[in-house]
Amino acid sequence: MKKYTDIKTAWTGGLDRMSRPQAVVFIDNVLVLLLARRASYAQDLGYRTYLIAPPMLEAHTEAMAQYEQTERDGRPTYDQIFPTEHFDIDTLRTLLAEIEQEADIKGLVVGNGPFCKDGLVGAHVATLAEERGLPSQNAEALYLCGNKYLMRDSFRADGLNTIDFGLAVDEASLLTHASRIGYPVLMKPINGVASHLILKSNNEAELLGNFRLAMEKLPGSAFQDFYQGVHAFPNRQGELMHFDPMRCMLLEQYIPGREVSIEMLITEDRCIPLLVHDKVDISEDARCVYENLAIVPPVRFTQEECNALEACAVQAVQAVGLKNTVAHVELRYGENGLGPQVLEINPRMGGAYIMESLKTMVGVDHNTTHVELMTGTFQPKATYDVLPELHAMMVLYAPHGGLFQAIDGIEECQALPSVLKTMQPFPVGHIIHGDDEEVSLLLIWMKGDSAQQIAETGQKIREIVTFKIDPSDQANQPVT
Incomplete structure (x- = not known):
């Protein structure tokens, strides 16, 4: 009888392991809110969702609650949240082991994962994914992208055209x-x-x-x-x-020349240029470069030049070994014979309205794509056709840091025929930086019949929208 009991216990234990929940774990040390829609998609696929992140600010908690109430019928985005101030690989490994007591991890998703006192968080996550045989972005590649010196060193070693x-x-x-x-x-x-x-x-x-x-x-x-x-x-x-x-x-x-960004879909074995954003209006300030207006498809480049830029971006991504991501590669088509030159590789989606551009222009949903890449379920299409109609992203930046007191003219801006969407990243009443870096106060997504029409709309927006920022009220606050 004892032998029968042992066999039964072994069989049911195996059944329990087979029926254990499957989970996707979301990890980030900075931009936590951006993971919410990706986590919701994972839930809709049947995964349990876990979050490892710093303790949320009150404003972030309120924003998450509002999202869950208005878009998820009150369903919590995460089955469990593990708040932590520590993002070293040993702490992350311990937290994942705790999750693995109750679920089988099928994917690790990092939103940005930049450097901090505990190292390069994205690379830690990639290493932990590799330890489990899960898809990763490649830990070494993330160091080569995150450290611009190492990136150029890789280009030089691989014989790329680099400065x-x-x-x-x-x-x-x-x-x-x-x-x-x-x-x-x-x-x-x-x-x-x-x-x-x-x-x-x-x-x-x-x-x-x-x-x-x-x-x-x-x-x-x-x-x-x-x-x-x-x-x-x-x-x-x-x-x-x-x-x-x-x-x-x-x-x-x-590098003097015309600048672009190329959005790249990268799988385990393919590197696909999706979109070329033509940065038609860039301001080089004394301590910062401002990307004011980008048009897609590009309007200042021949097809031959676009092909050369895309080939350069592919070579650069392959040189660093990046995988399983939608990357944002910035390049200039250098003058005086310099040709295509990579400025940097961002191993994650670009900012502003890049997500909207991907969805509108090539039908790529970044949130679903990212989850599928990191769970090994993504199936790329044979080709990605680009919508021919001109669209543009415009950004209005803070002229300086201080207390963001007011923004005027948004309604009038939204009423312009070419304007499709606007977004205000920072609420009024927020302390902002902006003396030495880009701080976006208003994002605009628009379309037009020509580059000239888009430029004219942009000029109208600059005349309509104004900001009030008190420079005397500057708290030394970290990025939130």
Whole structure:
């Protein structure tokens, strides 16, 4: 009788394991709210959903509750939330082990996962996915994308057409690299975002002044949490390099030319350029570059030039080994024979209205695509046809930091015939940055019959919409 009991127990235990819930775990250390629709899609597919994230601010909790009430019939987005202030790989591994006590993890989804004091969170998540045999973006590739010096080093090692560059860790190395590269020279944080502290220097005096400014501004900046991500990683020659983003800057040759972004669908074995956004209006400020207006399909490039840009983007993605994502690759078509040049590879979807553009122009839903890529269920189409009608993204930025007191003219802007959608990322009453980086205060998605019509609509919007920001009220707050 004892033997029968043992056999029965073993059989039912195996049945329990076979019937265990399947789960998708969502992890991010910064942009948590952006994961909500992806988690909802995973729920609709039958997965349990778990979230590992910092404790939510009250405003974020309220926004999540409103989303669940209005769009999910009150259903919670996550079956369980694990709040944590620590994103080192051991902490994440422990939290995943706790989840695995009750469910089988079928996918790990990270929203952004930038550098922090605990390292590169996206790479930690990729490593944990690889340990479980799950699809990942490739942990090494995320370091090569997240660290702009390592990215250029990979390009050079793979023989890509790339500009000269160097790592400035002090004034001596700064001047040595600049002397070799030649002026004008561009300087930027090695893991910077939002065009933060992109500094152009035309001579040695400007270069020294800009480097000293950067060393002063990086600590205590809007992105100080990112710059706390001290890390070590080997270059392509196998030499282990140590990086302190707060104490160094990437130096590279300035690239004059027309700029684009290319949205790339990347699977395990395919790299598909989906869209080319033509950045027809860019402002290069003293400490930041503002991307004001982008048109899709591109209007300033021949088909041959577009093909060359797409080929360059594919080569760049393959050089770093990125997988299983929708990436945002920024390039310039360099003048004076430079040709297509990659500026950076963002291993995640671009900002502004890129998500809307993907859905409108090529029928790609980023939320569903991301979940399917990370659960190994995505099936790419043979081809992706681009809608021929011109559309555009416009961004109005904060002219400076301070207390965001008012925005006027939104209703009049929305009433313009070409305007399809607008979005206000920050509520009035919010302390914003904006002295050294892009801070988007209004996003506009529009369409038009010609580039000229779109430009004219953009000019009307600039005349209609105004912001009131009190620069005297600046709290040193991290990015939220």
